Amino acid sequence: MQAGLKATIETKKNELGSEFQPKWWGKTLGLYVHVPFCATSCDFCAFYQVQGDRAGIRAYLEGIEEEAAQAAVAGQELRTCFFGGGTPGLLKAKDLQILCETVRRNFRGSLVEWTVEMAPSTVKIDKLKVLKEQGVTRISMGVQSFDDALLDKLGRQHSRKQILKAYDLIREEGFESVNLDLIFAIPGQNEARLKEDIRQAAQLGPDHLSTYCLTFEEDTALFVQLSEGKVALDVDLETRLYLTCWEELERLGYEQYEISNFARRGKQCLHNVNTWKMDQWIGLGPSAASQFRGRRYSNVPDLDRWLEGVKANHPNWIDQSDLNEALLLEDALIFGLRMSDGVDLNELQERFGRKLTRSQSKTIEALESDGKLRKSGGRIRLTKAGRLLSDAVGSTLMV
Amino acid sequence: MKTDHKRNFSIIAHVDHGKTTLSDRLLEHTATVTQRVLTEQHLDSMDLERERGITIKSHPVTMHYKAKNGELYQLNLMDTPGHVDFSYEVSRSLAACEGALLLIDAAQGVEAQTVANANLAVDQDLVIIPVINKIDLPSANLDLCLKQLEDLLAIPAEEAILASAKNGIGIEEILEAIALRIAPPRWTDCGETRVGVFDSVYDAYRGAIVYIRAFSGKIKRGDQIVMMSDNTRAEVKEVGVFTPSMQKSETLTAGDVGYLVCNIKNVAEIKIGDTITHYHNQAKEMLPGYQEVRPLVFSGIYPVETSDFEKLKAGMGKLQLNDAAFSFQAESSMALGFGFRCGFLGLLHMEIIQERIRREYDVDIISTYPSVIYKVEKVIGEVIEVDNPINLPDPSAIERILEPTIKATIHVPNDSIGDILNLVMDKRGVCDHTETLDETRLMLVCNLPLNEILVDFNDRLKSITRGYGSMDYELDEYRESKLVKMDIMVNGEPVDAFSSIVHQDKARVKGKVLCEKLADIIPMHLFKIAVQAAVGGNIIARANVRAMRKDVTAKCYGGDISRKRKLLDKQKEGKRKMKNIGNVSIPPDAFIKVLKNDRD
Ligand SMILES: Nc1nc2c(ncn2[C@@H]2O[C@H](COP(=O)(O)OP(=O)(O)OP(=O)(O)O)[C@@H](O)[C@H]2O)c(=O)[nH]1
Ligand code: SF4
Ligand SMILES: [Mg+2]
Numbered sequence: 001m002q003a004g005l006k007a008t009i010e011t012k013k014n015e016l017g018s019e020f021q022p023k024w025w026g027k028t029l030g031l032y033v034h035v036p037f038c039a040t041s042c043d044f045c046a047f048y049q050v051q052g053d054r055a056g057i058r059a060y061l062e063g064i065e066e067e068a069a070q071a072a073v074a075g076q077e078l079r080t081c082f083f084g085g086g087t088p089g090l091l092k093a094k095d096l097q098i099l100c101e102t103v104r105r106n107f108r109g110s111l112v113e114w115t116v117e118m119a120p121s122t123v124k125i126d127k128l129k130v131l132k133e134q135g136v137t138r139i140s141m142g143v144q145s146f147d148d149a150l151l152d153k154l155g156r157q158h159s160r161k162q163i164l165k166a167y168d169l170i171r172e173e174g175f176e177s178v179n180l181d182l183i184f185a186i187p188g189q190n191e192a193r194l195k196e197d198i199r200q201a202a203q204l205g206p207d208h209l210s211t212y213c214l215t216f217e218e219d220t221a222l223f224v225q226l227s228e229g230k231v232a233l234d235v236d237l238e239t240r241l242y243l244t245c246w247e248e249l250e251r252l253g254y255e256q257y258e259i260s261n262f263a264r265r266g267k268q269c270l271h272n273v274n275t276w277k278m279d280q281w282i283g284l285g286p287s288a289a290s291q292f293r294g295r296r297y298s299n300v301p302d303l304d305r306w307l308e309g310v311k312a313n314h315p316n317w318i319d320q321s322d323l324n325e326a327l328l329l330e331d332a333l334i335f336g337l338r339m340s341d342g343v344d345l346n347e348l349q350e351r352f353g354r355k356l357t358r359s360q361s362k363t364i365e366a367l368e369s370d371g372k373l374r375k376s377g378g379r380i381r382l383t384k385a386g387r388l389l390s391d392a393v394g395s396t397l398m399v
Numbered sequence: 400m401k402t403d404h405k406r407n408f409s410i411i412a413h414v415d416h417g418k419t420t421l422s423d424r425l426l427e428h429t430a431t432v433t434q435r436v437l438t439e440q441h442l443d444s445m446d447l448e449r450e451r452g453i454t455i456k457s458h459p460v461t462m463h464y465k466a467k468n469g470e471l472y473q474l475n476l477m478d479t480p481g482h483v484d485f486s487y488e489v490s491r492s493l494a495a496c497e498g499a500l501l502l503i504d505a506a507q508g509v510e511a512q513t514v515a516n517a518n519l520a521v522d523q524d525l526v527i528i529p530v531i532n533k534i535d536l537p538s539a540n541l542d543l544c545l546k547q548l549e550d551l552l553a554i555p556a557e558e559a560i561l562a563s564a565k566n567g568i569g570i571e572e573i574l575e576a577i578a579l580r581i582a583p584p585r586w587t588d589c590g591e592t593r594v595g596v597f598d599s600v601y602d603a604y605r606g607a608i609v610y611i612r613a614f615s616g617k618i619k620r621g622d623q624i625v626m627m628s629d630n631t632r633a634e635v636k637e638v639g640v641f642t643p644s645m646q647k648s649e650t651l652t653a654g655d656v657g658y659l660v661c662n663i664k665n666v667a668e669i670k671i672g673d674t675i676t677h678y679h680n681q682a683k684e685m686l687p688g689y690q691e692v693r694p695l696v697f698s699g700i701y702p703v704e705t706s707d708f709e710k711l712k713a714g715m716g717k718l719q720l721n722d723a724a725f726s727f728q729a730e731s732s733m734a735l736g737f738g739f740r741c742g743f744l745g746l747l748h749m750e751i752i753q754e755r756i757r758r759e760y761d762v763d764i765i766s767t768y769p770s771v772i773y774k775v776e777k778v779i780g781e782v783i784e785v786d787n788p789i790n791l792p793d794p795s796a797i798e799r800i801l802e803p804t805i806k807a808t809i810h811v812p813n814d815s816i817g818d819i820l821n822l823v824m825d826k827r828g829v830c831d832h833t834e835t836l837d838e839t840r841l842m843l844v845c846n847l848p849l850n851e852i853l854v855d856f857n858d859r860l861k862s863i864t865r866g867y868g869s870m871d872y873e874l875d876e877y878r879e880s881k882l883v884k885m886d887i888m889v890n891g892e893p894v895d896a897f898s899s900i901v902h903q904d905k906a907r908v909k910g911k912v913l914c915e916k917l918a919d920i921i922p923m924h925l926f927k928i929a930v931q932a933a934v935g936g937n938i939i940a941r942a943n944v945r946a947m948r949k950d951v952t953a954k955c956y957g958g959d960i961s962r963k964r965k966l967l968d969k970q971k972e973g974k975r976k977m978k979n980i981g982n983v984s985i986p987p988d989a990f991i992k993v994l995k996n997d998r999d
C-alpha cells in the first residue's frame with residue numbers, strides 16, 4: 001500500500017475518533033482512577049489495595065501517566081472523573097498534584113464533576129488545597145460510622161473526632177459537593193444505632209450520602225470471622241436496616257436515587273449514574289474496569305503486573321468481553337432498575353435497536369402484578385419491595 | 400481345599416438385627432481382615448450404605464476357620480440386606496448357599512422379614528442356624544425370642560445360639576456351628592462344570608465382573624465358556640475370590656464363591672441366574688434359575704440437562720448389571736423432555752437407584768411421582784396396563800380401573816391393634832384375619848392397595864408401634880377401584896411429571912398434602928408461586944411458595960459491571976442446577992422429598 005494512502009487512512013480514523021463507535025453511546029466519557037494504596041487493610045475490604053512505599057507510589061504515578069497517554073484518544077471528551085481506591089487521600093499533596101495534572105494533560109474536555117475519595121484520617125489542608133486548585137469538585141469521605149465502638153469492629157483507622165475535623169476542613173476549602181459513606185449492619189448495630197449514625201451524618205449537611213450494607217466478601221477478615229461463627233448474618237435485620245436508611249434519609253431531605261445513594265436535589269453523582277446507564281468510561285490503575293469502544297475489561301488487580309503491561313504498551317486485562325446490543329440492553333435494564341428513576345423502556349429499546357426478550361417482558365409483567373414494579377409514562381421503576389430484591393430481579397432478567 | 404470342607408452360608412434377618420455387625424466379628428475372628436483395617440460394618444462398602452447404615456447389596460467374602468476338631472474349613476459368607484425392597488438380593492444369595500444364619504434381635508424378637516427370609520431359606524432346603532443377637536441389650540427378652548422361634552418358625556429352641564455381635568459374644572460357637580451343622584456343597588457330582596451367576600458389577604477398567612458360585616468342576620483363566628441361557632461364548636480373562644476385596648486366584652472349584660471376568664463387552668449380555676459351563680464339555684441342564692422379579696413401582700427419571708440423555712442411558716445400563724431388579728425404558732414428558740420409565744421394587748429401592756445414578760454416573764436427574772401398574776378396561780373392551788398417569792385414558796373412555804393389592808403380614812404389639820386397624824382402614828385396606836403370636840404380639844393379615852402402602856405406611860406403622868411393628872408383603876390380586884388422575888399445576892402451568900393416580904375419595908386430602916409439601920420444597924422465588932392440584936379440571940387444593948423478601952447487595956462501585964454480573968450469574972447458576980418449568984425452578988430431588996414422611 002502507498003505510504004500516502006496509509007497515512008490518509010490513519011488520519012481519517014483519528015478524525016473519526018469518537019465516531020468510531022456504535023451509536024449507543026454519547027460523546028461523553030468518564031474516567032476512573034484506582035489508587036491502590038492503603039495504610040492498613042480494613043476487615044471488610046475486598047478492594048484491590050496494597051501498602052504503599054515511596055518507590056511503589058512513584059512507579060504507580062508513572063504508570064498512570066503512560067496508561068493515560070495510551071488511553072486518551074482524540075475526540076473523546078472527558079466529562080466526569082473519579083479517584084477511588086484504596087485510599088487516594090493517602091497520597092501526599094505533591095503526588096495528588098501529579099495525578100491530577102496527568103489527567104488534565106492527557107484528556108480533553110471540561111470536567112463537570114471530579115470526585116476524590118478520602119479517608120477521614122488522610123484529610124489534610126495541603127492536600128485539599130491542591131485538589132481544589134486542580135479543579136476537583138467533590139470529596140467523598142469514607143466515614144462508615146460515627147460510633148467509635150462500631151468503627152473498631154470494622155478495624156477502621158479513624159475516630160468520630162477525626163471525622164468531624166476532616167469534614168470541617170473540606171468545607172472550609174469550599175468544595176462544591178461532599179459525600180459521606182456510611183456502612184450499616186455492622187455486628188452490634190441495631191436500628192437505633194443506625195438512626196443515630198444517619199442523624200449525625202445529616203447534621204453535618206453533606207449534599208450526598210451513600211449507605212452500604214456490610215457484605216461478607218471472600219478473602220476478607222470479616223468473612224473469616226463469619227465462617228468461624230464469630231459473627232452471624234441476620235437477613236431480617238439487614239432488611240430492616242435497608243428500610244431504615246431509605247426512610248430516615250428521605251425524612252431528612254435526601255432523595256434516594258439508587259439502592260445505596262441519596263442526594264439533595266441535583267446533587268447526584270454523575271459519574272456513577274453514567275456507568276449505571278451503560279455509558280462509556282475508562283479505568284486507569286490496577287483492578288480498574290473500563291467500558292470503552294465496544295469492549296468491557298478490567299486491569300489486572302496487581303500493581304506489578306499492571307505496570308508491566310502498561311510499560312510494554314500491552315495492557316494486562318482480565319474479564320474481557322465484547323459488548324453487543326443485547327448485553328448492553330440487559331445491563332442497562334438491570335442496573336437502571338437499581339435506580340429510583342428506573343428506565344424508559346422505549347428509549348432503551350430504541351437506543352440499542354432491539355426489543356426486550358420475551359422472558360424479560362414476562363418478568364417485568366409479573367413483577368408489576370406482584371407489586372414489585374410500577375409503570376408510568378413509559379418508565380418502569382421498582383417499588384421498595386422490588387428494590388429489596390434487585391439482585392433476584394437482576395438475575396431473573398439475565399438471559 | 401477339599402470340597403467337603405467348604406461351607407456356603409448367608410446371614411439373613413429383619414432389617415437392623417445386626418447382620419453386618421456379626422459379619423465384622425466373623426471377619427475378625429477368622430483373621431480375614433486384620434484389626435487394623437477392619438471398619439465398623441465393614442462389608443457395607445458402598446458410600447450410600449455407610450451413610451445410611453443399611454445394607455443395600457449382598458456382599459460375599461471368603462474366610463478360613465480352623466475348627467475345634469482340628470480341621471480347616473473354607474467359609475463363604477454372604478451378608479444380605481434386611482429391607483423388604485431388597486429381598487430379591489436375599490433370595491439370590493441363598494441360592495448360592497447351603498445354609499443360613501438367621502439372626503433375631505433379642506430386644507425386637509421375630510419380625511415380619513425374619514419370617515419372610517426364614518421361609519426363603521426353607522424353600523431352598525437350606526440348613527438354618529438361629530442366632531439370638533444383641534443379648535447385651537438390657538431390653539433383651541430371651542425367653543420370648545426362644546418361644547417365638549419354636550412357635551412362629553418351627554425351629555427347635557435348643558438350636559439357637561446366644562450372641563452379641565457388638566460385644567463379640569458367641570462368635571466361636573457360631574463358627575463351629577457353621578462348620579459342623581451346614582451341609583457341604585451340593586450338586587458337585589454333575590460330571591460337567593456348572594457355575595451359577597448370582598450378581599455382577601460394572602468396572603470401568605475390566606468391564607463386567609460376574610459374581611459366581613461354582614457347583615461342579617472348575618473354572619480358570621483361558622477357559623472357553625458358554626452362558627447357557629443364550630449360548631453366548633466367551634473366554635475367561637480372570638478369576639478370583641472376595642477377601643472381601645477382589646483378589647485374583649488360579650482356579651475356582653466346586654463349592655467356591657468368587658468372581659470372573661471374561662471378554663463379553665456388552666454388559667447387557669450378563670444375566671443374573673444364568674449357568675456357565677465349559678464350551679468343550681457342556682452341561683446338559685442349567686442350575687435352577689431365579690424367579691424373575693417384577694418391578695412394582697414405576698417412576699420417570701429424566702436428566703436435568705437434556706444433553707445428558709445418552710450419559711444417563713449408559714449409566715442405567717451399567718447400574719442394571721449390578722441390580723437386576725431395576726428396569727428402564729425410554730419415554731418422554733411435556734415438562735421434562737426425554738427420559739426413562741423405570742421400575743423398582745419399592746420406594747427405598749427407587750431412592751437408592753436415583754442416588755446411585757447421581758453419584759456413580761454423575762448425572763443430575765429429576766424423577767416423577769411414582770406409580771404402580773393399573774389395569775384399565777376401556778369402554779371398547781380393550782384392557783391396557785398403565786404405569787404412568789399420563790397414559791391414563793380420558794375418563795369417558797374408561798369402563799373401570801383395577802389396581803394391584805398386596806397381602807400384608809403385619810406384626811404388632813397387642814396394645815397398638817386399634818391404631819393399626821385404623822391405619823389399615825385409612826389406607827383403604829381390609830384385615831382378613833388376626834392371629835396371636837404370643838402374649839404380647841399379634842399378627843394381622845391384610846389386603847391393601849399397593850399404591851397406599853408405598854409412601855408412608857411403614858413409617859406410620861413404626862411410629863404407632865414405637866418401632867415394634869413390622870410388615871412383609873407380597874403381591875395379591877387386582878381389585879376394581881374408583882381412581883382418578885390428579886394433576887399438579889405450578890404457577891398455573893400443568894406439570895405432567897407431577898401427576899398421580901389417586902382414589903377419588905382421597906384426592907382432596909392428598910392434593911392438599913402434596914401441594915403443601917411441594918410449596919415447601921420449591922425454594923423461595925422472586926414471585927409468589929401457586930401450587931395447585933386439580934382433578935378433571937377442578938382445582939381441589941392449593942398452596943403458595945413463599946416469596947423472598949430481600950435479595951440485594953448494596954455495592955456497585957467503580958463501574959465494575961463485570962463483577963456484579965458475575966455475582967448475579969452465580970445466582971443464575973444455582974437455578975440451572977434445578978429443573979426450570981415455566982419460570983419456576985424445581986429442585987431435582989423434589990419428589991423424593993415430597994414422599995418423605997414428616998408426620999412425626
Ligand atoms: N447392642 C447391640 N447392638 C448391636 C449388636 N449388633 C448390631 N448392633 C447394632 O444394630 C444396628 C444395626 O446393625 P447392622 O449390623 O447394620 O444391622 P444389619 O442387620 O446389617 O442391617 P441391614 O443390613 O440394614 O438390614 C447398629 O447400630 C449396630 O451397632 C449387638 O449385638 N448389640
Ligand atoms: S476499605 Fe478502603 S481504606 Fe480500608 S482497606 Fe479497603 S480500600 Fe483501603
Ligand atoms: Mg447390613
